[in-house]
């Protein structure tokens with residue numbers, strides 16, 4: 001197979017060849033895996049002074065590289081490349097920023113790159129219009145010439161060519177390959193200036209090491225590149241669990257309280273009525289016209305308990321919160337102004353979620369939703385639905401954070417007149 005070929009058009013071929021001839025890329029060239037040619041643009045001038053640049057039309061600072069030597073140089077390179085899949089790239093601060101994905105594309109779609117290095121004020125625009133397929137930038141800054149950028153592109157593309165590195169894993173395990181940064185690396189000695197290598201790396205337990213490294217990849221990306229972390233699509237269950245662990249560890253202590261769920265019993269009703277009063281007062285003070293007509297009341301809790309659908313959450317033996325998880329369809333949800341995510345009625349409904357005032361901004365609400373989702377999944381339900389008042393900003397925010405989709409407006413039956421019966425209906429697939 002012909003080697004992957006890169007021609008770099010430059011005014012400084014000697015210094016570039018020296019750098020690219022070193023180390024891994026240099027060895028790969030000797031082995032015949034890649035071919036890198038640094039071509040002197042000046043050799044293609046048609047004037048006696050071998051002049052490659054001239055003053056800009058319209059005046060201004062600096063010199064502009066002329067189109068003719070560039071075009072003649074390019075023609076010569078293209079002739080010698082024959083019928084390869086070629087791409088002519090002008091290294092430019094105005095191009096698309098270079099990254100690993102761009103490198104993968106160049107490696108995959110072409111087997112011949114021509115990297116044109118400008119200098120001075122840049123190159124005559126007509127050369128770019130006529131001869132260049134795309135412009136690539138090393139980043140949002142300006143370099144003196146395109147050489148450093150071209151070397152970066154050449155190096156990055158070449159290390160993905162088979163035969164350049166010892167194994168595919170050498171580059172697929174590295175930072176940016178799958179949207180993550182690499183885990184930390186250590187070598188001898190085991191302790192250096194009082195700093196020891198993490199113990200897990202000395203265990204010889206491959207599975208433990210693999211898990212530790214994966215966790216570190218996720219952790220580092222979260223810490224060092226939150227922008228990359230935001231874009232991550234965590235497709236494996238293991239990754240999702242690791243991220244949950246990481247995020248949990250970072251929660252403030254007040255959010256790490258432990259809550260134990262159990263089915264509600266008659267003896268809880270007094271405490272539940274107290275919590276309901278606190279919740280009603282909180283909504284009233286927040287200007288939300290929800291639960292202001294006497295609901296939820298003793299009868300509602302008694303009915304939940306009788307139907308075994310009431311759940312209390314205890315913290316250190318005291319009831320901290322409550323929810324009703326019903327497996328029965330909710331009649332008022334049929335008339336939604338909007339559209340539920342699921343068509344049928346195979347869903348669970350959460351009603352009457354409430355937290356005692358001292359547990360309001362803790363992990364309790366998350367745990368309540370998580371239990372409801374687990375119960376629903378265990379019962380073979382497709383989804384969980386819930387409604388809340390549109391002015392209940394905290395609950396609307398929480399639902400969206402927990403992955404619930406607002407599907408439309410439902411009208412609920414209220415115990416008393418004079419209150420707003422409109423609610424936002426949410427659903428989450430499980």
Ligand SMILES: C[S@@+](CC[C@H](N)C(=O)[O-])C[C@H]1O[C@@H](n2cnc3c(N)ncnc32)[C@H](O)[C@@H]1O
Nearest residue numbers: 091092093118121122137138142143145146149
């Ligand atoms: C001083 S720059 C010219 C900048 C140009 N006048 C402008 O403002 O867009 C000279 C040459 O360096 C190269 N260069 C400069 N910054 C670069 C970057 N961020 N990425 C790739 N090449 C760059 C280009 O080849 C360019 O022609």
